Amino acid sequence: MSIMKPARAVGIVGYGAYVPRYRIAGKEISRIWTGGQGGVPVREKSVPGPDEDTATIAIEAARNALLRAAIDPALIRALWVGSESPPYAVKPTSTIVAQAIGATPDTQAADFEFACKAGTEAVEAAAGLVGSGMVNYAMAIGADTAQGRPGDALEYTAAAGGAAYIIGPREESIAYLEGSYSYVSDTPDFFRRPNQHYPRHGGRFTGEPAYFSHVLSAARHLMEELGYGPSDFAMAVFHQPNVKFPTRAAKSLGFSQEQTEAGLLANEIGNTYAGSSLLGLSAILDVAQPGDRLLVVSFGSGAGSDAFSFVATDRIEERRHRAPATQDYIDRRKEVDYGIYVRYRKKLHMH
Amino acid sequence: MRVSAHWRQRQQRLTLTGERCLKCGARVFPPRDVCPHCHEPAYEPFEFGGRGEVYSYSTVYHAPAGYQHNVPYTMALVKLEEGPIVTAQLTDVDADEVRIGMPVEMVTRKLREEGEDGLIIYGYKFRKLLQESA
Amino acid sequence: MRDVTIVGIGQTEVGEHWERSLRDIAVDAVLAALGDAGLEHADALYVGNMLGGALSGQQHLGALVADYAGLRGIEAATIEAACGSGGAAVRQGYLAVASGLLDSVIVCGVEKMTEETEAETAAALTMAGDAEYETIHGPSFVSLNALLMRRYMYEFGCEREDFAGFAINAHRNAVNNPNAMYRRPITAEIFGRAPMLSDPISLMDSSPNADGAAALVLVATERAHDLGHDPVRIAASAAGSDSVAIHDRRDPLFLAAAHRSAAEAYRQAGVEPKDIDLFELHDAFTILAAMSLEACGFAKKGEGVRLAKDGEIGLDGRIPISTMGGLKARGNPAGATGVYQIVEVVQQLRGQAGKNQLPDCRRGMAQNIGGTGATAITHILEAGS
Numbered sequence: 001m002s003i004m005k006p007a008r009a010v011g012i013v014g015y016g017a018y019v020p021r022y023r024i025a026g027k028e029i030s031r032i033w034t035g036g037q038g039g040v041p042v043r044e045k046s047v048p049g050p051d052e053d054t055a056t057i058a059i060e061a062a063r064n065a066l067l068r069a070a071i072d073p074a075l076i077r078a079l080w081v082g083s084e085s086p087p088y089a090v091k092p093t094s095t096i097v098a099q100a101i102g103a104t105p106d107t108q109a110a111d112f113e114f115a116c117k118a119g120t121e122a123v124e125a126a127a128g129l130v131g132s133g134m135v136n137y138a139m140a141i142g143a144d145t146a147q148g149r150p151g152d153a154l155e156y157t158a159a160a161g162g163a164a165y166i167i168g169p170r171e172e173s174i175a176y177l178e179g180s181y182s183y184v185s186d187t188p189d190f191f192r193r194p195n196q197h198y199p200r201h202g203g204r205f206t207g208e209p210a211y212f213s214h215v216l217s218a219a220r221h222l223m224e225e226l227g228y229g230p231s232d233f234a235m236a237v238f239h240q241p242n243v244k245f246p247t248r249a250a251k252s253l254g255f256s257q258e259q260t261e262a263g264l265l266a267n268e269i270g271n272t273y274a275g276s277s278l279l280g281l282s283a284i285l286d287v288a289q290p291g292d293r294l295l296v297v298s299f300g301s302g303a304g305s306d307a308f309s310f311v312a313t314d315r316i317e318e319r320r321h322r323a324p325a326t327q328d329y330i331d332r333r334k335e336v337d338y339g340i341y342v343r344y345r346k347k348l349h350m351h
Numbered sequence: 352m353r354v355s356a357h358w359r360q361r362q363q364r365l366t367l368t369g370e371r372c373l374k375c376g377a378r379v380f381p382p383r384d385v386c387p388h389c390h391e392p393a394y395e396p397f398e399f400g401g402r403g404e405v406y407s408y409s410t411v412y413h414a415p416a417g418y419q420h421n422v423p424y425t426m427a428l429v430k431l432e433e434g435p436i437v438t439a440q441l442t443d444v445d446a447d448e449v450r451i452g453m454p455v456e457m458v459t460r461k462l463r464e465e466g467e468d469g470l471i472i473y474g475y476k477f478r479k480l481l482q483e484s485a
Numbered sequence: 486m487r488d489v490t491i492v493g494i495g496q497t498e499v500g501e502h503w504e505r506s507l508r509d510i511a512v513d514a515v516l517a518a519l520g521d522a523g524l525e526h527a528d529a530l531y532v533g534n535m536l537g538g539a540l541s542g543q544q545h546l547g548a549l550v551a552d553y554a555g556l557r558g559i560e561a562a563t564i565e566a567a568c569g570s571g572g573a574a575v576r577q578g579y580l581a582v583a584s585g586l587l588d589s590v591i592v593c594g595v596e597k598m599t600e601e602t603e604a605e606t607a608a609a610l611t612m613a614g615d616a617e618y619e620t621i622h623g624p625s626f627v628s629l630n631a632l633l634m635r636r637y638m639y640e641f642g643c644e645r646e647d648f649a650g651f652a653i654n655a656h657r658n659a660v661n662n663p664n665a666m667y668r669r670p671i672t673a674e675i676f677g678r679a680p681m682l683s684d685p686i687s688l689m690d691s692s693p694n695a696d697g698a699a700a701l702v703l704v705a706t707e708r709a710h711d712l713g714h715d716p717v718r719i720a721a722s723a724a725g726s727d728s729v730a731i732h733d734r735r736d737p738l739f740l741a742a743a744h745r746s747a748a749e750a751y752r753q754a755g756v757e758p759k760d761i762d763l764f765e766l767h768d769a770f771t772i773l774a775a776m777s778l779e780a781c782g783f784a785k786k787g788e789g790v791r792l793a794k795d796g797e798i799g800l801d802g803r804i805p806i807s808t809m810g811g812l813k814a815r816g817n818p819a820g821a822t823g824v825y826q827i828v829e830v831v832q833q834l835r836g837q838a839g840k841n842q843l844p845d846c847r848r849g850m851a852q853n854i855g856g857t858g859a860t861a862i863t864h865i866l867e868a869g870s
Contacts, residue, residue, distance in 0.1 A: 021443050050421050051442055051460040055473065059459045087471050096473065100365040100459055102398075324481050332481065334445075360617060381618045387733070407639070407737075409631035411624070411683045415608035418623040426624045426683070428632050428732055436732040438619045438629075451639050462621055474621065 003181040003225040004124075006131020011173025012165050012310065013071065013137065014319070016064025017282040018057050019161040019269055019329035022047040024341045026156050032338045033151045041242035045159035045270025047336060048145045050344050052160070053087045057275075058143040059100045061164035064323035065139065066101060068174070069166045073102035076166065077135035079109045080125060082118025082142045082274045083162075086111050089194070097141065115190065116239055117300025118142060119163070119274040124306055126167040127177055137168045144273035149198035150347060157242055159270030161329075163278035174316040175285060175294065177308060179226055183218035184304030191302065201301075207245070210303045215239065215249050218305035219297045223253075226309055230254040233309075234292035237263035237280035239299035241271045249297075262287050268330050274300075281310075283326040288312040352470050362396075364474035367457055369435065371397035378433040401457030403431040403477065410446040417463050425449055429477050443478040454480050489582045490709035490716045491866070493522025493702035494828045499666040499816030501599050502696040507534075507541045508553050511595035514698035515554040518591060522702040523712055528587040529560040533574030533594040535567055535820035539609035540600045550593060560587075567613035568769060570594065571699070571823025572724075572853025572862030578703045579722040579864075588705060594824030595698035606694060610819070613856040615730035627691060627770075628683035629731060629857050634772035635685055637738055641787035645685050648771035649676040650793025651806075652689045652813055655768060658800065659810025661840035666695050666816030690771040692811075697818035699825040715835040720756075720848070721865035723749035729859040740773075742861035743780035743852060750850070750863040751782075758782040761865070762846045763833055764804055765826040767854035768811040777852060778804070781863075800841060808833060808841050823853030827864060834868040 026040025119142015143162025148155030369380030495517025547561030571594030775789030
């Protein structure tokens with residue numbers, strides 16, 4: 001099956017990241033649940049403050065993207081937020097963000113859901129909308145304030161953060177899109193029913209049949225159709241629910257540690273769900289040189305992967321300093337203990 | 352829920368939009384349609400940059416109903432770069448880090464929620480400059 | 486314009502009146518004032534109240550209290566100016582009689598603050614601020630005053646302890662006021678140890694919420710002679726306003742409304758600050774006491790705390806304040822406070838202040854403030870008529 005290339009060449013005109021300030025250490029979580037026994041999948045994860053949610057995260061990421069793009073926000077004709085933790089089940093986060101950044105009223109807006117790949121799904125759609133010539137600029141955001149079930153393995157990694165991308169004409173971009181490909185199947189590795197606070201997951205089933213099958217298939221197919229091998233890429237980012245999975249995926253595909261380390265943030269901020277691969281991408285855009293080819297492969301439970309190949313342009317060096325770097329947010333940290341974390345995440349059920 | 356009252360405030364709350372007086376050039380926030388300096392009509396919208404400094408602050412330990420979820424939080428009077436002073440919470444900063452004169456920048460955060468099933472009200476808060484927080 | 490005299494005063498104890506409702510305590514005060522005046526009737530009733538609607542689900546207090554006090558049929562209305570409601574009601578009563586249109590008016594300030602939880606009560610009190618640009622951001626009313634105190638401390642280089650004198654003086658005076666809520670003295674040590682409510686305002690900087698009602702009977706001075714009851718005339722009555730939100734004020738550390746109304750009151754009475762024998766000021770918070778003294782010409786800007794430190798505000802000081810405990814120790818039933826202030830000045834001028842009696846007391850000033858300074862109503866009373 002052919003990969004996707006829009007009729008009009010498009011690229012990333014602006015990008016922005018956001019990660020909350022608070023952190024909880026994996027060791028602190030295991031202190032509570034395992035008496036400190038056993039290893040932890042990430043050193044620490046980000047925790048949203050009591051006044052933060054997916055909308056506020058998306059707004060700051062969007063503002064940073066606008067700073068880099070330096071376009072009139074009124075020209076953004078579509079704004080889509082992908083998340084599995086929107087503040088409202090009915091009422092789009094996207095309109096709140098659009099209002100806050102000045103993109104209303106001449107815009108379309110909707111929320112996307114596809115677990116951790118909702119953000120990249122929105123990037124695909126934005127590439128399509130701009131690529132078709134219907135609009136010049138469309139913004140796609142992946143953001144989450146993921147909730148981990150107390151005592152569950154995923155509690156160590158369910159984190160908060162997001163990144164925003166303004167897709168526009170290739171001639172204005174800091175990284176243009178060479179092509180993209182999505183690989184999807186109905187695979188129920190991780191899901192949440194309405195009115196349930198926490199998701200359920202299939203344990204080890206989330207590995208081979210879910211994450212690896214889709215990530216590797218999407219990556220291989222994209223690379224094959226474009227005629228590239230791992231050495232054609234300067235850097236690669238994979239969805240990072242922990243450190244092990246993206247590391248293993250990279251290895252399977254033949255990528256070196258040097259190619260993936262700039263984009264591997266999970267050990268320091270955990271799994272930001274719909275923000276995960278997009279924050280990895282913002283981290284590599286923060287350091288990419290003109291001409292660098294970048295691979296991004298997301299994964300969303302349910303399940304599917306979106307794979308993209310971007311190439312950085314000359315404009316990247318001048319534009320990236322207009323907004324805070326991903327690392328600036330990662331370095332900004334305040335550790336909290338399990339009690340404060342439970343309070344901030346509203347896990348206490350008052351009887 | 353006062354949906355309409357909150358909705359009317361969206362420009363002020365989400366984008367710190369006030370007014371500019373075309374006669375004397377003063378930047379006005381909150382918008383009030385009559386320039387408080389020269390008393391001429393002032394209707395021209397003006398979006399403030401969000402930068403300012405702490406003019407005064409106080410950490411609240413006993414909150415009014417609806418705000419208890421966030422205690423302790425620090426209230427502040429913030430003098431915006433363009434002139435007006437606004438009342439807002441500080442966020443992402445420890446109470447003992449705050450100083451009069453501390454430079455701050457506007458961020459959009461949740462001000463409050465109307466219970467479990469009501470409106471979420473977003474608005475401006477201020478934090479220590481990010482570049483100095485890392 | 487006619488001269489106006491106060492011929493009757495009444496007050497309930499300030500405290501927690503669990504068994505008495507909002508209308509009950511208002512009626513208690515009204516009947517006491519009428520009894521004190523030796524009258525059974527008046528032409529009108531003005532009720533000062535801030536929180537009846539929010540906390541008791543009861544507005545429309547003018548008609549309600551008139552009816553329950555046995556005065557059904559007379560003109561009646563509620564006056565509201567946040568914590569300045571009491572003073573504003575006194576002003577309305579004064580205007581009604583001074584204008585010549587009404588001959589006798591009852592003014593009643595009433596507040597019941599124990600109906601709801603503390604958090605709900607705190608939320609109701611924030612309605613004194615600017616709902617759209619202050620209150621929505623979560624400041625408690627205490628914290629708005631704390632913003633003033635912190636800035637004051639910063640600009641004038643003073644410490645928290647410098648404000649202790651206001652609280653110590655108020656509590657000392659309340660010991661001898663049988664109607665006061667707190668009748669035990671406090672020390673500087675107790676002040677220093679007090680827990681923070683919204684720093685730098687501690688429990689000891691802050692007046693207590695309370696239930697209470699106080700009332701006055703006003704008549705034209707020419708008629709007061711017939712009643713023969715220790716009349717006290719109103720030598721001046723003036724009110725002013727300022728922006729509700731602190732952030733809109735030209736100078737947040739200057740109580741412009743208090744200054745304006747005091748200046749007009751001095752002009753009406755033909756006096757200066759030095760001619761005032763006592764000042765029942767609005768010590769809802771120690772910072773407001775300091776700023777009130779400055780706004781009314783008793784101290785230069787930034788020097789208000791010095792009067793407390795140097796003991797000039799005591800019963801034997803240059804300018805006695807809170808002579809019956811003030812808002813701090815007598816208590817602060819928001820909408821009623823302004824009428825308590827007048828009642829206490831009248832007690833001093835009549836020689837009825839008991840152990841707190843100021844010798845040779847001829848002229849007293851009362852100033853009631855709404856919110857953080859947006860409304861100020863000043864009255865100057867003189868002994869005799």
